[in-house]
Amino acid sequence: MKNGASIRDMEKLHQPDGFAPLDREGLVDRVARLLSQAIVSGRLAPGERLSESVVAKQLGTSRAPVREAARLLESSGLITYTPNRGFFVRRHSATEIDNLYEFRITIEIAAVRRLMREGLGATAAALGAQIEELRRLAEPGHNMLTQVEADMQFHRLICQGSGNPRYLRSFERIAQETELTIMLIGRLYDDAHRLAETHVPILDALLSGSEDQAVDAMFYHLDVARTLVTEQFRKLEESTP
Amino acid sequence: MKNGASIRDMEKLHQPDGFAPLDREGLVDRVARLLSQAIVSGRLAPGERLSESVVAKQLGTSRAPVREAARLLESSGLITYTPNRGFFVRRHSATEIDNLYEFRITIEIAAVRRLMREGLGATAAALGAQIEELRRLAEPGHNMLTQVEADMQFHRLICQGSGNPRYLRSFERIAQETELTIMLIGRLYDDAHRLAETHVPILDALLSGSEDQAVDAMFYHLDVARTLVTEQFRKLEESTP
DNA sequence: GTCAAGCCAATTGTCGACAATCCTGCAATT
DNA sequence: AATTGCAGGATTGTCGACAATTGGCTTGAC
Structure with missing residues (x-):
């Protein structure tokens, strides 16, 4: 050929x-x-x-x-x-993954703060639709990469809605890297349904109108992910040094 | 030739x-x-x-x-x-400059937080030396670009000392752009001595050991710069549409 | 005079070839 | 045996030329 x-x-x-x-x-x-x-x-x-x-x-x-x-x-x-x-x-160490998530938290928290001050606008509906999409993709017959991409899309919408393009740009720079680390581990949550539902509290907090509540919800969500991914990765590191 | x-x-x-x-x-x-x-x-x-x-x-x-x-x-x-x-x-608008500084504040505040938690270490001495350098360059016979670069170097040291390379990397990505905007305006402070001394409160706050004080000092420093640069730029924009 | 279609010069997009550099393995030396 | 020096092969670094695309200009019709 x-x-x-x-x-x-x-x-x-x-x-x-x-x-x-x-x-x-x-x-x-x-x-x-x-x-x-x-x-x-x-x-x-x-x-x-x-x-x-x-x-x-x-x-x-x-x-x-x-x-x-x-x-x-x-x-x-x-x-x-x-x-x-x-x-x-690129080969990532567990420490680098941890640093990656710490940075991601910094960016997304800042985006949430700005989003709450500027007002949700059309972002609210988009986030709701994205959660529906996550639920749909949680049904059998969808591969993990698609689910992870939909997960990232939820967070992308928030950075996008913040109004400062720098947050979106920064997010894009680490988005693929984040997807890669999750795919390397092989799983994020036990099942994709759980993954979808963890986004609901974020949207609820955003809709509540309280900046503090929104920040807390986002921080909790990302901090859980950070711990899960980093720990899984550390295990992976020990098994294949 | x-x-x-x-x-x-x-x-x-x-x-x-x-x-x-x-x-x-x-x-x-x-x-x-x-x-x-x-x-x-x-x-x-x-x-x-x-x-x-x-x-x-x-x-x-x-x-x-x-x-x-x-x-x-x-x-x-x-x-x-x-x-x-x-x-x-690239041609910057005043809004883009404002967004640039907002992003910069996000990054550097996060770096300060991390620096305070990890401990200053050798960074303290480096920051002191850099202030001396800023004072030296404030004397007559030094051009503005050199002074601006020394200013950025002070902030670079903080991102570097934070321990998370992502903050430094992110800082490097916007450092040149920041220098450009300042050079476009033609001046940041009335004189370079003033510029040098505005960094002293930051170092003092870092040495105090209080994370809140350090964050406040850095925020104040950057927020003043943000206002100055953005306003100057908006004037510049009006004079040459 | 205005507008549209089509050519034309200038610039970017891509390519294949050559030069410079690095890694590997072997051999000679200590 | 360990180390150093030296080819040989492979890969990257750079180059000049050609192809594709763009924007402006000319030309022509209305």
């Missing part, structure tokens, strides 16, 4: 009537998306080398777009880059 | 006895540094186009390193990138 321009052709099939502007994704973004999917889904293991030429050959492009995409993912924390050595799938 | 490898040669002269590992900067980083200097110092005006080929020719390199450097600066907020259009020096 000759695989030149395979990405282009392959994806054209998925948007038969797509407008041109939607096609304006750019090869770099496409490569970045495929790479991050491969990493988060676990097809590329932590520590693994990302040879530019190998990836380029597999995707049917040249090395230049791969290089740019890799640097993009580096700023997302998914891969590391060492000069003259190349790119590697 | 043939200007191939002109950067390489030019900068070799500045480190006559430097060890090889220090030379390990890479062409991309060098271009990024030169570009950011040009932007922050005002030699490249906001809104100005950054043609890849022009920059490449000026620096004596090819377009590839310029492209990578430009994307690096994009993630630092100094320039914007539009697909198929290219790179432009």
Whole structure:
């Protein structure tokens, strides 16, 4: 099989009537998306080398777009880059995960504060709908990655609704990394129903109008996740040193 | 003059006895540094186009390193990138500046909290030395950019001492942007002596051992800066719409 | 005079090739 | 046996050229 321009052709099939502007994704973004999917889904293991030429050959492009995409993912924390050595799938320590969650708490608490001061607006309905989506995805027949992405989407909506784009931007920078750590563990809660319901108190607190209540609810939610993920990860670390 | 490898040669002269590992900067980083200097110092005006080929020719390199450097600066907020259009020096609105400072406050307050819990350690002495440096640079004969950089260095030390590298990383991402906004205004305080002394209460509060006092001092310091910069910028905006 | 369609110059997007650098393994030396 | 020095192979770093896209300009009709 000759695989030149395979990405282009392959994806054209998925948007038969797509407008041109939607096609304006750019090869770099496409490569970045495929790479991050491969990493988060676990097809590329932590520590693994990302040879530019190998990836380029597999995707049917040249090395230049791969290089740019890799640097993009580096700023997302998914891969590391060492000069003259190349790119590697990032390997996280338990401490780094803990720091990641601490940072995430800082950002999201600040976003909640701002959201409460600016007013919920359309965000309230969006959050309610997202909880419904989480419940729907908790039913059998949905894979874990989809559930985790829906989870993150709930939190993304809050950063988005805060009104300060910096919080959203900062959130996006750690979102994929967070998804990766959860996927590495293999599970967050015992079942996805539980995951969905843990978001209800947050929305309730937001609707209560009390900034303190909202902050407390968000902090509790994230602090539980932080403890769960970090502890699970520490166990994982001990079993495979 | 043939200007191939002109950067390489030019900068070799500045480190006559430097060890090889220090030379390990890479062409991309060098271009990024030169570009950011040009932007922050005002030699490249906001809104100005950054043609890849022009920059490449000026620096004596090819377009590839310029492209990578430009994307690096994009993630630092100094320039914007539009697909198929290219790179432009970023133009900030007063609202964006306000959001920038709000975000900065969030990060640095969190860093202060963590620093107080982990203990100051060697950071205390470093902060004291940095205040001395600020006083020294306040004497006549020093340009404003140097003073602003020293100011940022004080805050960088706090993020660094916090113990969570995420705060430092986040700080670095907005540091250059912050410097740019101050340089665009042309002044922060009436004189640099005043700038130096506003850092003393922060260090005092840190040394007091009280987390609340430390947070308050840092918040006051940054909130004053936020008001000053945003207001100045709004005036600037009105005079040149 | 206004507006639309289509060409044209300029810029970005991508590519393949060459140069520089790093890791590996072996061999020679201490 | 351990260490140092030195090829050999592989990978990244950089480059110049070509293809694709954009925005402006000209041309023409109304």
